[in-house]
Amino acid sequence: MAIQSQGFGQSTHAEKRSWFRRNRDLSKFVLAKLGGGVLTLLFVVIFNFFLFRMMPGDPVGLYNRGRNQDPVQLAKLRAALNRPIWDQFVTYMRNPFAETIDSTRFSRPVWGLIGDRLWPTVLLVGTAIVLASIIGVWIGIRAGWTPGGRFDRISTGFTLILYSMPEFWLGLVLLIVFAVGAFGIPGLFPTGGMISPGLSGGSLRGVLDTGWHLALPCLTLTLVYLAEYSLIMRASVVDELGQDYLTTARAKGLLDSDVRRRHAVPNALLPTMTLIFMNLGFVVGGAITVETVYSWPGLGLLSYDAIKGPDIPLLQAAFLLFSFAVIIANVTADLLYAYLDPRVRP
Amino acid sequence: MSAGNSQTGMQSGREVARARRSANRRRLRRAFLAHRGGRWGLGILIFFVALALFAPLLFNRATLSVIHATGLPYQHPSFQYPLGTDESGRSVLARLAWGTRVSLVVGCAATVISMVLGTAVGILGGHFRGPVDTVLNGLSNWFLVIPFLPLAVVMATVLGPSMLNIIIVIGVTSWPGTARIIRAQTLSVEGRPYLERAKALGGSDTHQMVKHVLPNVMPLVLANTTLTVAIAILAETSLSFLGLGNPLEPSWGGILDDAFSNGAVSLGAWWYVLSPGVCVVLVVIAFTLIGRALEQILDPRQSVVA
Amino acid sequence: MSLLEIQDLQVTYRGTQGDVPAVRGVDLVVEAGQTLGIAGESGCGKSTLATAVLRLLPRSATVTGQIRLEDQDILAMTWGQVRAVRWAKAAIVFQGAMHGLNPVRRVGEQIGEPIRIHENVESREVSSRVNGLLEQVGLPAARARAYPHQLSGGQRQRVMIAMALACRPQLIIADEPTTALDVMVQAQVLKVLKDLINETGVGLIFISHDLSVLAETCDRVAVMYAGRMVETGPSQTIFTDPLHPYSAALAGAFPRIGDPAFRYAPAGLPGDPPFPGDLPSGCTFHPRCARAIDVCQTSDVELVPLGLGRMAACLRVSEGVL
Numbered sequence: 001m002a003i004q005s006q007g008f009g010q011s012t013h014a015e016k017r018s019w020f021r022r023n024r025d026l027s028k029f030v031l032a033k034l035g036g037g038v039l040t041l042l043f044v045v046i047f048n049f050f051l052f053r054m055m056p057g058d059p060v061g062l063y064n065r066g067r068n069q070d071p072v073q074l075a076k077l078r079a080a081l082n083r084p085i086w087d088q089f090v091t092y093m094r095n096p097f098a099e100t101i102d103s104t105r106f107s108r109p110v111w112g113l114i115g116d117r118l119w120p121t122v123l124l125v126g127t128a129i130v131l132a133s134i135i136g137v138w139i140g141i142r143a144g145w146t147p148g149g150r151f152d153r154i155s156t157g158f159t160l161i162l163y164s165m166p167e168f169w170l171g172l173v174l175l176i177v178f179a180v181g182a183f184g185i186p187g188l189f190p191t192g193g194m195i196s197p198g199l200s201g202g203s204l205r206g207v208l209d210t211g212w213h214l215a216l217p218c219l220t221l222t223l224v225y226l227a228e229y230s231l232i233m234r235a236s237v238v239d240e241l242g243q244d245y246l247t248t249a250r251a252k253g254l255l256d257s258d259v260r261r262r263h264a265v266p267n268a269l270l271p272t273m274t275l276i277f278m279n280l281g282f283v284v285g286g287a288i289t290v291e292t293v294y295s296w297p298g299l300g301l302l303s304y305d306a307i308k309g310p311d312i313p314l315l316q317a318a319f320l321l322f323s324f325a326v327i328i329a330n331v332t333a334d335l336l337y338a339y340l341d342p343r344v345r346p
Numbered sequence: 347m348s349a350g351n352s353q354t355g356m357q358s359g360r361e362v363a364r365a366r367r368s369a370n371r372r373r374l375r376r377a378f379l380a381h382r383g384g385r386w387g388l389g390i391l392i393f394f395v396a397l398a399l400f401a402p403l404l405f406n407r408a409t410l411s412v413i414h415a416t417g418l419p420y421q422h423p424s425f426q427y428p429l430g431t432d433e434s435g436r437s438v439l440a441r442l443a444w445g446t447r448v449s450l451v452v453g454c455a456a457t458v459i460s461m462v463l464g465t466a467v468g469i470l471g472g473h474f475r476g477p478v479d480t481v482l483n484g485l486s487n488w489f490l491v492i493p494f495l496p497l498a499v500v501m502a503t504v505l506g507p508s509m510l511n512i513i514i515v516i517g518v519t520s521w522p523g524t525a526r527i528i529r530a531q532t533l534s535v536e537g538r539p540y541l542e543r544a545k546a547l548g549g550s551d552t553h554q555m556v557k558h559v560l561p562n563v564m565p566l567v568l569a570n571t572t573l574t575v576a577i578a579i580l581a582e583t584s585l586s587f588l589g590l591g592n593p594l595e596p597s598w599g600g601i602l603d604d605a606f607s608n609g610a611v612s613l614g615a616w617w618y619v620l621s622p623g624v625c626v627v628l629v630v631i632a633f634t635l636i637g638r639a640l641e642q643i644l645d646p647r648q649s650v651v652a
Numbered sequence: 653m654s655l656l657e658i659q660d661l662q663v664t665y666r667g668t669q670g671d672v673p674a675v676r677g678v679d680l681v682v683e684a685g686q687t688l689g690i691a692g693e694s695g696c697g698k699s700t701l702a703t704a705v706l707r708l709l710p711r712s713a714t715v716t717g718q719i720r721l722e723d724q725d726i727l728a729m730t731w732g733q734v735r736a737v738r739w740a741k742a743a744i745v746f747q748g749a750m751h752g753l754n755p756v757r758r759v760g761e762q763i764g765e766p767i768r769i770h771e772n773v774e775s776r777e778v779s780s781r782v783n784g785l786l787e788q789v790g791l792p793a794a795r796a797r798a799y800p801h802q803l804s805g806g807q808r809q810r811v812m813i814a815m816a817l818a819c820r821p822q823l824i825i826a827d828e829p830t831t832a833l834d835v836m837v838q839a840q841v842l843k844v845l846k847d848l849i850n851e852t853g854v855g856l857i858f859i860s861h862d863l864s865v866l867a868e869t870c871d872r873v874a875v876m877y878a879g880r881m882v883e884t885g886p887s888q889t890i891f892t893d894p895l896h897p898y899s900a901a902l903a904g905a906f907p908r909i910g911d912p913a914f915r916y917a918p919a920g921l922p923g924d925p926p927f928p929g930d931l932p933s934g935c936t937f938h939p940r941c942a943r944a945i946d947v948c949q950t951s952d953v954e955l956v957p958l959g960l961g962r963m964a965a966c967l968r969v970s971e972g973v974l
Contacts, residue, residue, distance in 0.1 A: 090371045164630035169623035244751035252766040253738035342799040
C-alpha cells in the first residue's frame with residue numbers, strides 16, 4: 001500500500017520486491033488463521049472432556065442414566081471412568097477420537113455408527129444448501145436492488161416469517177399437508193425414511209425413490225436456509241447501492257442489469273459467500289430436528305436417539321465431529337474470503 | 347436539546363444528565379409508537395402476555411391433567427374445544443395458554459442471563475482492553491463458532507431435563523453476539539470527552555464503567571434484548587421438542603414434542619401441530635419487529651434519539 | 653454549433669420534507685476545445701449540474717430546461733440513446749477516486765469496459781489501448797493488473813482520467829478531480845489534465861471549490877451559489893478582480909503569498925451556504941453578504957452583462973457601487 005515508484009525503470013525491481021513481501025505476508029496470514037483454528041479445536045476437545053466429567057455425582061451414573069446395562073459393558077464403563085481424572089485426561093488428549101466406551105444405546109463403537117449415518121446427512125443438507133444459496137442469493141439481489149419495491153416488500157415479509165419459524169415445525173406442517181394429506185390435499189410424499197423397503201440404493205428405481213423421499217425434508221431445509229441467505233444478500237446489495245463506483249459504471253453507458261451483474265453483485269456477494277461457506281460446516285451437524293421429523297437416517301436422527309437415551313459416548317463423539325466440521329469450514333471460509341476479496345488478500 | 351439547555355443553569359451535572367435521559371426516553375417512546383412495525387409487534391406481544399397472565403382464570407389447571415381430561419382424544423376443533431383436543435382429550439387451547447407462560451418465562455429469563463453476561467463481557471473487554479480483552483474476545487469467538495444446537499443439546503443432556511436447566515443453557519450459549527456489539531460500542535464511548543474527564547479526575551474503573559459507559563450502551567442493549575428474546579424462544583422450542591424441557595410443564599415446544607411423539611402427524615391432527623407453531627412464529631415476529639423498530643430508531647445514522 | 657449548451661436547467665429533488673431545488677435556472681455554453689471552470693462551496697449544485705448532463709441523477713430528481721450536446725437534446729432522448737452518448741461523447745472524472753473505482757476488479761478491466769461496450773473491437777486491441785491510455789496519464793502499463801487499493805490516491809485519480817479518455821469523448825466533466833489529494837499530487841494530476849486538453853482538444857468542464865486551481869486551468873469560470881450562477885467571466889479576471897461579493901470571498905479564501913492586498917482583506921465568509929430546501933428571499937447570498945442593503949432581501953437578481961465577457965448577478969455591482 002505504500003507509495004509505489006512511478007517511473008518505468010524502477011517498477012520491475014519494486015514489483016519483484018513487493019511480490020516477495022506479499023508472499024511472506026500471505027504465509028503469515030494463512031498460518032495465523034490455521035493457528036486460530038487449531039486453538040479453537042483444542043478448546044473444543046478439552047471442553048468435551050470436562051463437560052461430561054465435571055458434573056456432580058457418579059460419572060458412571062451419568063453415562064448410564066436410567067437404564068440397565070449388561071454387566072460386561074458396565075464393567076468396561078467403570079474401568080474407564082473410575083481412573084483418576086488426570087490420568088483419564090492424558091489418555092484422552094493423546095487421542096480424543098479413541099473409542100474407549102461403546103455407544104450405550106446401540107452397543108457398538110461410536111465412530112462406526114457415525115460413519116454409517118454420514119452419507120444421508122451430507123445428501124440432505126448439502127442439496128438444501130446448494131438450492132438455498134442459489135435461490136436465496138437471487139431473491140436477495142432482486143430485493144436489494146430496488147429496496148421498498150413490490151418484490152422487496154413481498155420477499156422480505158416472506159423471508160422474515162420463514163426466519164421466525166422453528167424449522168422442525170415447518171417440517172411437521174409440510175409433512176401433515178403433503179405426506180399425510182390434509183385440507184383436501186392428498187398425501188403425495190412418503191412420511192419418512194430415505195428409501196422404500198425392498199429397494200436398493202444402487203438401482204435406478206432406488207435412486208428415484210430416494211429423491212422422492214428427499215423432497216420434503218430438503219424443501220424444509222431449503223426454505224429455512226433460504227430465508228437467512230436472502231436477508232443477508234439483500235442487506236449487502238443495499239449497502240452497495242449508494243457507492244460511487246456504481247455511478248461510474250452507469251456513466252460508462254452500462255445497462256442497469258449489467259451495472260448490477262458486473263459491479264454490484266461481485267462486491268455484495270463476498271459476505272454472503274462467506275456465510276454460505278461457513279454453513280457448509282453444518283452439513284455434518286445436519287439438522288437434528290428436521291431429520292427427526294422425517295425419520296431421515298442421518299447424523300441428526302442419530303443425535304436425537306442419543307439425546308433420548310441419553311447415550312453419552314455417542315453424544316460426545318457427535319459433538320466433537322460437529323464442532324470440528326464447523327471450525328474447519330470457518331477457517332476455510334476466512335481463507336476463501338481473503339482469496340476472493342483483493343482488499344483483504346495480503 | 348434547546349429546552350434542556352435553557353433550564354440547566356443551576357443544576358448539577360447529574361441532574362442535567364438525568365433530565366437529558368428522561369427526555370430521550372420520551373422521544374424514544376414517541377418515535378416507537380410512530381413506527382408501524384413496532385406497533386404491530388407490541389400489539390401481538392401484549393396479547394400473549396395477557397394470555398399468559400390470565401391463563402389460570404380462563405382455563406382450570408385441573409383439566410390439564412391426563413386423568414381429568416374432559417374430551418375424547420383427537421377431536422376436531424369445535425365450539426367446546428376451539429383448537430381441538432390432544433391425544434388424551436385435553437383442550438389444546440388450554441394447554442397452549444399454560445404453555446405461553448413457560449415459553450415466555452424461559453425466553454425472558456434466558457435473555458436476562460445472556461444480556462447480563464454479554465454486557466458485562468463487552469464492557470469489561472472494551473474498557474480494560476489488553477490481555478483481559480484478548481481472553482474475553484477469544485471466549486466470545488469460541489462460543490460464536492461452536493454450533494449452537496449441538497452445544498446446547500450436549501449441555502442440557504448433561505444437566506438433565508428441567509426448565510431451569512434450559513434457561514441456563516440458552517443464557518450461557520447466546521451471549522457472545524451481544525458481547526461483540528457492546529464491546530464495539532464501549533470502544534467508541536471510551537474515546538468521548540466526558541470519559542476522558544472522568545479518567546483525568548481519577549474516577550475508578552467501576553465508576554467509569556457503571557456511571558458513564560453503561561448508560562451509553564443501554565439503548566443498544568435494549569434493542570439487542572428484544573432480538574435475543576426471539577432467538578431464545580426459538581431455541582427453547584427446539585430444545586423442548588427434543589425432549590430436554592420439563593415434561594410436566596410443557597412449553598409450546600414441549601406440546602409439539604407431545605404431538606409428534608404421540609403420532610398426531612400420521613393421524614392428521616393438524617390443529618394440534620399447527621397451533622403451537624403459529625404461537626411461536628407470532629411471538630418471535632413480534633419481538634423481531636420490536637427489535638428492528640428500536641434498532642432503526644436508535645441507529646445513529648437515522649438518529650432520532652441522540 | 654457549440655459542444656455543450658445548457659439552457660435554463662432546473663433540477664429539483666423530491667424529498668420527504670418537500671421539494672429541494674438544487675439547480676435553479678442555469679445557462680452555460682462550452683465550445684469544443686474550451687475549458688470552463690465551475691466554482692462554489694459544497695452543496696451549491698455543481699455536482700448535480702455535472703451529473704445532470706449525462707442524466708445520472710436519481711429517480712427522485714426532476715430535470716427541466718435544455719441540455720444540448722453536439723446539438724442533440726439529451727433530455728429528450730430514450731434511455732438507449734442516453735446510454736450510447738454516455739462516455740462515448742461525454743465522460744466524467746469523478747471526485748476522490750477512492751470510491752469511484754470498483755474495489756474488486758482490476759483497473760485495466762475497468763478502463764477497458766467502456767471501449768468494449770461502445771466499440772466493436774477485439775479484446776487484444778482493448779488491452780493495447782488500455783496500456784496506451786495508462787501511459788498517456790503517466791502510469792506504467794503494468795499497472796493495468798493492479799486493484800484500486802494497491803494504488804495511491806494520485807494514481808487512482810490518473811486511472812480515472814485514463815478511463816474518461818477511453819472512448820475519445822468530445823467532452824470531459826471533471827468533478828473535483830484533485831480534492832482529497834495532497835498538494836504535490838494535486839499539481840501532478842492537474843498537469844496531466846492540462847497536457848491532455850492541449851493534446852486532444854476536448855472540451856472540459858472543471859468543477860472545483862478552489863478558485864485558484866480553476867484560474868490556472870480554465871479559460872472561463874462560472875461561480876455558483878445556491879443553485880445559480882452568480883458570476884461568469886474569463887478565469888484570470890474573476891480570480892484577480894472578482895465582481896460579485898461571493899466570488900471575492902472565494903478568491904480571498906486562497907491567499908496569494910506576497911500580495912499585500914490579501915494581508916488586510918477580511919478572510920473567509922461568515923455562516924454556511926443555505927440549505928437548498930429553505931432558501932433566503934431576494935438575493936440568496938444576502939444573509940452572508942457584507943455589502944447587502946435592504947433591497948437585496950426582497951429583489952431577485954439576474955446575471956447582467958458588464959462588458960469584457962463578464963456577467964454578475966448582484967444589485968450593487970449593476971448599480972456600479974462596487
